[in-house]
Amino acid sequence: MRADQLPYSSLFSGSRATEVNLPFEKSVQLSLERAKAIVQSYAFQIEDVLETPSAALWNMHIDPIMLIDGGAATYASIQVNLTAGTLSEYLKGQPYLRKTIEDILAFRVLAHYCLTEVGHGLDAINMETVALALPEGGFDLHTPSESAAKMMPPTSPIGMPSVAIVFAKLQGDKQNYGIRPFVVPLSDGSKLFHGIRTRVLPMRGGSAPVNHSLTYFNHVKLPQSALLGPMNSLPPGAEAERQNFLAVIWRAATGALALGGMGISALERAAYIAGRYSQHRMIGSVANPSPIIQFRTQHTPVLVALAQAMVSKEFWKFSIRMFTDPSVEHRVKHAYAAVFKATVIHHSQTANLELSERLGARGLFQFSDIVSQYNVVRGISIAEGDILGLCIRLVSELLLGRYSLLPSTNPSSLLARHESGVFSELKDLLKQADHHRGDTFNRFILPQCERMVRAIGHRMAFDAAVSAGLDSRVTDLYLASAMKQDAAWYILGAHLTLTDQYIQEDRAIQAALPYLNEWLEATDVGPYVQNPVLSPQHWQSFVEKLPVHEAPRVRASVDFFPARL
Ligand SMILES: Cc1cc2nc3c(=O)[nH]c(=O)nc-3n(C[C@H](O)[C@H](O)[C@H](O)COP(=O)(O)OP(=O)(O)OC[C@H]3O[C@@H](n4cnc5c(N)ncnc54)[C@H](O)[C@@H]3O)c2cc1C
Numbered sequence: 312m313r314a315d316q317l318p319y320s321s322l323f324s325g326s327r328a329t330e331v332n333l334p335f336e337k338s339v340q341l342s343l344e345r346a347k348a349i350v351q352s353y354a355f356q357i358e359d360v361l362e363t364p365s366a367a368l369w370n371m372h373i374d375p376i377m378l379i380d381g382g383a384a385t386y387a388s389i390q391v392n393l394t395a396g397t398l399s400e401y402l403k404g405q406p407y408l409r410k411t412i413e414d415i416l417a418f419r420v421l422a423h424y425c426l427t428e429v430g431h432g433l434d435a436i437n438m439e440t441v442a443l444a445l446p447e448g449g450f451d452l453h454t455p456s457e458s459a460a461k462m463m464p465p466t467s468p469i470g471m472p473s474v475a476i477v478f479a480k481l482q483g484d485k486q487n488y489g490i491r492p493f494v495v496p497l498s499d500g501s502k503l504f505h506g507i508r509t510r511v512l513p514m515r516g517g518s519a520p521v522n523h524s525l526t527y528f529n530h531v532k533l534p535q536s537a538l539l540g541p542m543n544s545l546p547p548g549a550e551a552e553r554q555n556f557l558a559v560i561w562r563a564a565t566g567a568l569a570l571g572g573m574g575i576s577a578l579e580r581a582a583y584i585a586g587r588y589s590q591h592r593m594i595g596s597v598a599n600p601s602p603i604i605q606f607r608t609q610h611t612p613v614l615v616a617l618a619q620a621m622v623s624k625e626f627w628k629f630s631i632r633m634f635t636d637p638s639v640e641h642r643v644k645h646a647y648a649a650v651f652k653a654t655v656i657h658h659s660q661t662a663n664l665e666l667s668e669r670l671g672a673r674g675l676f677q678f679s680d681i682v683s684q685y686n687v688v689r690g691i692s693i694a695e696g697d698i699l700g701l702c703i704r705l706v707s708e709l710l711l712g713r714y715s716l717l718p719s720t721n722p723s724s725l726l727a728r729h730e731s732g733v734f735s736e737l738k739d740l741l742k743q744a745d746h747h748r749g750d751t752f753n754r755f756i757l758p759q760c761e762r763m764v765r766a767i768g769h770r771m772a773f774d775a776a777v778s779a780g781l782d783s784r785v786t787d788l789y790l791a792s793a794m795k796q797d798a799a800w801y802i803l804g805a806h807l808t809l810t811d812q813y814i815q816e817d818r819a820i821q822a823a824l825p826y827l828n829e830w831l832e833a834t835d836v837g838p839y840v841q842n843p844v845l846s847p848q849h850w851q852s853f854v855e856k857l858p859v860h861e862a863p864r865v866r867a868s869v870d871f872f873p874a875r876l
Contacts, residue, residue, distance in 0.1 A: 314352040317376050318838040322348055327842050328678040328853055335514060339469055339522050342382030347418040349376055349387045355416040357409070360396045363635045364565065368392060372569040373627065375576040375839040381687030382519035384573065385694075386465070390415055392569055393695070394422035396562040397476055397492060401539045408539075411474065411494065423464040423475035423497065425526055426560060430458025433700045435478070436556045440528065442493055442538075444483025450538065452479060452493060452531040460510075461526040463694075466497055467509045469522060473497040476539070477528070478559065486544035489555040493537045495528075506531040517677070517686035557641070564645040566695030568634055571652030574659035575623045577688050579834040581659070581681045582616035585666035586831045588673070588844045589613065604827070607820070609669055614823045616662040617830040618788040623655045625779040626772035633717070643714050649701035650716070653761060654768025656692050663688060670844055678853070679844045702760040709734070710741050710756070719770055721777055725805055726770040726793055732804040733759070733766045733797075762797065769793035784822045791816040 317323050322345055333341065349371065359365040368391060371377070377384040395415045398408050414420045431438045439459035442450040454460055466475065477495045481488035496504055503509060509524040540559075545551045589609045593600035603609050630651040634644045667674040667681035677683045692698045708714065719727035737756055744751035773793070776786050794801050794812060801807045807815070823830075843853035 312348065312352055314349070314371075314374055314376060317348060317352055318379070318841075320348070323376065323379055324841065326853075326856065327680065328676075328856070330519070331677045335520055335522075336469075338520050339382065339465075342380050342519050342521065343386055343421070343469060343471065345380050345383035346386035346390065349374070349383060350390055350416070350418050353391075355391060355395070357395075357399055357402065357412055357416070360391060360399050360412075360416070362396075362400055362561070363637070364392075364396070368396075368565075369569065369572060369627075369631055372572040373575050375580060375836050377573055378576055378580055378684055378687065379839055380519045381683070381690065382521045384687070385521050385690070386421070388566065388570060389424050389464070390418065390422050392566050393424040393562050394474075394476055396565060397424070398494070398539070400561070404541065405536070405539070407536065408494075415474070419472075421469070421471040421473040423466050423473060424562075425461035425464050425466070425475050425477040425495075426563070427462055428458060429460045429462045429525065430456075432462070433697055435560075436490065436553065438478065438480065438490065440477070440479040442479035442481050442491065442533070444481065444488075444542070445532075448535045450481075450493065450533040450535075452477065452495065452528045452533055454527040454529070463512075463523050464526060465522040465524055466526045467511045467522050467524045468498045468501055468503060470500050472500045475526075481538070481542070484544075487547070487552070488542065489545045489552050490559060492539040492559055493533055494539065495531065495533060495537065497526075504531075515686065515690070518683045518690070519687075557645075561641070563695045564641075564648050565634075567645070567652045567701065568630060568648035570691045570695055571648070571655050572627055573691055574652075574655035574688065575620055575627060576836065576839075577659040577684055578616045578620035578623065578655075578662050579836045580684060580840050581662045581666040582613050582620065583831055583834055583836045584679065584681055584840050584842065584844060585609075585669050586613040586617075586827065587846065588670055590828075591846055610824060610827060611820055612662060612665045612669060614788060614820060614827060614830070615792045616658075616666065617827075617834070618785045618823065619655075619658040619662070619792065620834070621781060621785045621830075622772050622776040622789040623658065625775040625781060626651060626655070626768070628779075629771065629775040640714070642708070643716070646705050646708070646714070646716060649696065649698075649705045650764055650768045650771060652692075652696065653698045653702050653764045654772060656688060656698060657761075657765055659688055660685065660692070673844045678842055680840060680842050699761060702764040703757055706737065706756065706760040706763050707752075710737055716767065716771075720774045724770070724773060724790075725801065726766075726773045726790060728805060729794075729797065729800055730766045730770040732800060733763050737763060765796065769796075784819070784826065787819040788823050791819040 353367050353371050359367045395412050398412045402408050415422045427435045428438050439455055442452050444450055475495050475497050476492045478490055478492050481491040497507055506529045508527040512523045514520045545555055589604035590602050592603045594603060595601050630647050633639055633647040663681050663685035670679055673679045721727055737759060740755045798812055843849050
């Protein structure tokens with residue numbers, strides 16, 4: 312089945328309201344079936360997931376089908392990008408990996424990526440899991456302590472044979488090999504293989520459940536062929552270890568950009584749901600009703616989310632171009648991925664929160680989609696590069712002058728002036744800091760890192776949209792929404808009073824408002840958000856399926872309220 316037919320298939324078009332009440336295991340099975348359908352609909356070949364991925368890998372991530380079920384999206388992204396992608400990097404030197412990669416891409420086997428540990432999340436470089444090289448060849452893979460358990464990958468058996476890429480410290484011959492990936496078969500679908508143990512974590516809550524687990528290895532014997540890459544030792548020093556670590560986990564950088572792309576369809580879905588609800592939700596007398604979309608407080612967040620989605624699509628194309636440009640060095644590619652993820656996920660989470668509130672009581676229920684989307688996107692903001700961690704690293708490197716990003720193509724724009732203004736502020740602060748890991752840096756620069764990265768992202772997104780010739784109604788509204796995030800800077804840095812800024816925003820909204828319906832239609836996400844709040848008809852068919860409690864038709868024989876004599 313083609314990807315664009317999936318929302319109409321029985322697998323995806325079931326009732327969201329009913330799905331919320333599915334037992335844990337059934338829900339996980341459903342998500343897995345959906346992940347399989349999504350991945351198979353893209354018919355991935357190895358060429359699609361190489362270090363420079365094809366359009367198919369990026370397109371799957373911005374496909375709104377991924378947000379119908381966040382659990383399915385988790386399996387699909389790990390399968391295609393993290394595991395097949397990582398394996399493909401070693402295919403040239405280890406051609407026997409082809410069969411495993413093909414099985415993963417065809418979803419004949421479920422694939423996992425076991426990197427982070429209970430005791431080592433953002434600092435996974437300090438992981439404890441060990442792979443000891445054995446004198447006769449092969450390795451002994453072991454979890455030496457509770458804090459070394461791999462955390463989050465959904466490794467507990469769910470009916471499909473599974474395989475994992477497990478990261479461990481490679482030890483042997485008193486040499487330093489650093490952290491290396493190993494291919495480890497995990498289960499036949501019902502039982503884990505010898506020496507492997509998992510514990511299933513409880514439901515995250517608020518979104519489709521995933522069987523996130525803790526995974527332990529008890530002296531699991533691996534053949535020599537399980538090691539990905541050659542067994543060469545590293546030069547001495549922490550920097551060599553760091554470079555090796557960043558190289559072996561490179562697909563997490565690809566994942567940062569790919570998962571960030573899901574923020575675009577999140578914006579479109581949230582705008583569409585809240586927009587349609589606000590168009591049909593009436594207030595006033597029955598004889599003279601009027602829709603709540605008329606209120607500034609109702610249509611503004613819808614229009615802003617739509618403008619941000621349109622601008623982010625151009626930003627996405629620009630970021631992919633930079634990420635796949637062979638002349639750009641790896642850490643700079645990662646920087647572009649970080650800027651995109653931090654900026655677009657922030658747009659989508661702001662929209663998810665505000666637009667779910669604009670649905671009133673219905674916004675609290677998972678069936679209205681936006682609140683569960685908020686929880687899915689929260690996971691995305693942590694996985695494959697926690698946004699705060701990415702921002703701290705990027706700003707530190709930019710301030711230390713280790714590299715720079717492309718300058719603005721509209722250097723006199725307000726957003727470009729804001730970016731360079733915030734950067735200068737931080738540079739001045741850095742002059743007072745003793746060291747980039749020192750106390751002053753910690754106290755004054757760390758808290759500003761996300762703001763700095765979003766300033767870069769707003770400017771890049773705006774530039775990309777202007778270069779693509781996007782309608783000025785869209786870019787003006789994007790500009791106003793970005794300025795609102797740092798209004799104080801524009802008072803001092805651009806001499807725009809708050810009133811000036813309110814007027815600028817008002818003009819942008821006035822110009823965009825007549826296009827609200829057209830912009831909603833243009834998202835094409837209608838088939839992906841068929842939930843009860845979308846229209847009175849959707850609501851009615853939802854109500855008809857709710858469990859009913861009713862008084863018996865015959866009069867009760869016991870009179871609970873006897874008349875007073
Ligand atoms: C939905 C989801 C799916 C996942 N799937 C996988 C998977 O398939 N495989 C896998 O290996 N892992 C997976 N993970 C785990 C993920 O990689 C980690 O959650 C992530 O690296 C953060 O680690 P942590 O949760 O232990 O947070 P911690 O490391 O405990 O960090 C918590 C917070 O501490 C702060 N912090 C930590 N270090 C610093 C620092 N140096 N400077 C400043 N602040 C700091 C930050 O605020 C950070 O957000 C998944 C996570 C999620 C949410």
